[in-house]
Amino acid sequence: MPVPVGGGLRSQPERARAQAPDRAASPSTAWSADPYSDALRTGQGPLYLRRPDGWLLPLDVERWCARADAADLEALRRCEGAVLDVGCGPGRLVAELAARGRPALGIDVSEAAVAHTVRLGGQALCGSVFEPLPGEGRWDTALLIDGNVGIGGDPAALLLRMSQLLAPGGLLIVEAVPDVDVDERVHVHVVRVTDALGAAGPGFPWARLGTPALLRHAVRAGWRPDGQWEAGGRSFVALRNRSTSSTAEPPNSAAVISSQRDRNPSPDRVVADR
Numbered sequence: 001m002p003v004p005v006g007g008g009l010r011s012q013p014e015r016a017r018a019q020a021p022d023r024a025a026s027p028s029t030a031w032s033a034d035p036y037s038d039a040l041r042t043g044q045g046p047l048y049l050r051r052p053d054g055w056l057l058p059l060d061v062e063r064w065c066a067r068a069d070a071a072d073l074e075a076l077r078r079c080e081g082a083v084l085d086v087g088c089g090p091g092r093l094v095a096e097l098a099a100r101g102r103p104a105l106g107i108d109v110s111e112a113a114v115a116h117t118v119r120l121g122g123q124a125l126c127g128s129v130f131e132p133l134p135g136e137g138r139w140d141t142a143l144l145i146d147g148n149v150g151i152g153g154d155p156a157a158l159l160l161r162m163s164q165l166l167a168p169g170g171l172l173i174v175e176a177v178p179d180v181d182v183d184e185r186v187h188v189h190v191v192r193v194t195d196a197l198g199a200a201g202p203g204f205p206w207a208r209l210g211t212p213a214l215l216r217h218a219v220r221a222g223w224r225p226d227g228q229w230e231a232g233g234r235s236f237v238a239l240r241n242r243s244t245s246s247t248a249e250p251p252n253s254a255a256v257i258s259s260q261r262d263r264n265p266s267p268d269r270v271v272a273d274r
Contacts, residue, residue: 035192036201037112040065040090049188049206056193057208064089064146065116068096071232072145075173076100078227078238081140084165086129087148091117098122107133129161139166144174149214153185153205159221162241169243171226174218176211178235183213211235 039047043065048056063069068076072093079102085094088106090113097104098121106117106124117124125133129151142162144151152158162172186208190201209217214237215225223239230236 034201036190037110039192040110040112040116043090046193048191048193049186050191050200051186051188056191057188059190060146064092066092068092069232071234071236072096074229074231075143075145075175075236078171078173079141079143080171082135082138083141083143084133084135084139085143085145086162087144087146087151088117088122088124089113089146091120091122091124093143093145094122094124095120105134129158129165133165136165137167139170141171141173142166144172146175147177147208149174149176149209150207153187153207155207155209155214155217156221159217159223163222166241168241170241172223172239172241174214174237174239176214176235176237177208178230178233179210181210181212182208183210183216184208211237 035047039045039059039061043062045059045061047059047061049059050056073096076093076096079097082103083094083097083105085097085104085106088094088108089110091106094104094106094117104123106114106122107127107129108114108117108124109126109128111126114124114126127133142165144158144162149155149158166172184207186206187203188206189203211228215228218225218237218239222242224242225237226240227238228236
């Protein structure tokens with residue numbers, strides 16, 4: 001069933017292109033190709049991000065494909081209004097919000113992730129956060145969970161983009177690397193390590209931020225810290241968007257979104273189901 005979002009569908013292709021990382025270095029093809037898609041389809045790892053020096057960061061595929069856990073639920077409890085989950089993966093958070101009757105949309109570059117989200121009963125679109133999205137400037141809450149502040153390898157650009165997507169005063173909930181003050185830009189591959197080398201997808205830029213680094217970037221980008229907490233060994237930060245005047249119309253339920261994207265939506269049009 002379609003999810004209401006505020007104020008219709010608004011495209012801003014010129015601004016999105018100006019703010020997006022180099023498309024040649026986009027993670028889109030990496031996350032949408034094997035071995036990541038295979039892991040989401042099976043719900044099992046092992047899966048890692050691998051740096052050029054061979055260092056491996058485990059990806060918690062089993063948790064991502066399970067139901068929302070206690071730490072997830074604590075983050076969702078703090079959500080306000082309509083929620084945009086950026087890098088939604090297989091959709092546990094979007095599905096949980098939908099089950100609670102909360103308007104929510106997931107965005108992910110992986111077709112396998114979007115399909116999984118829809119099967120769980122959530123709404124999701126396949127694409128990049130740096131492309132035009134429904135309801136720009138009208139979302140009440142946005143999520144960057146499971147390390148997704150690393151998307152694009154440029155936290156400053158991503159935080160700026162998130163401020164464009166949220167309404168003035170909107171809430172951004174970010175999961176940071178726990179227990180360390182890491183602020184790292186890396187070029188990585190998604191790998192399934194089942195032998196000495198492991199099958200690898202294409203490379204792409206990524207970033208890792210601990211809570212102190214995240215707060216430094218956020219304050220420089222104009223965000224206001226609005227709380228931080230730990231749950232289940234994970235670290236979270238809540239940020240408030242600038243409360244400035246906006247030309248966006250106030251939220252209403254005049255438009256809806258579906259589980260697939262119309263690449264050229266118009267403000268007064270319903271995105272068609274496929």
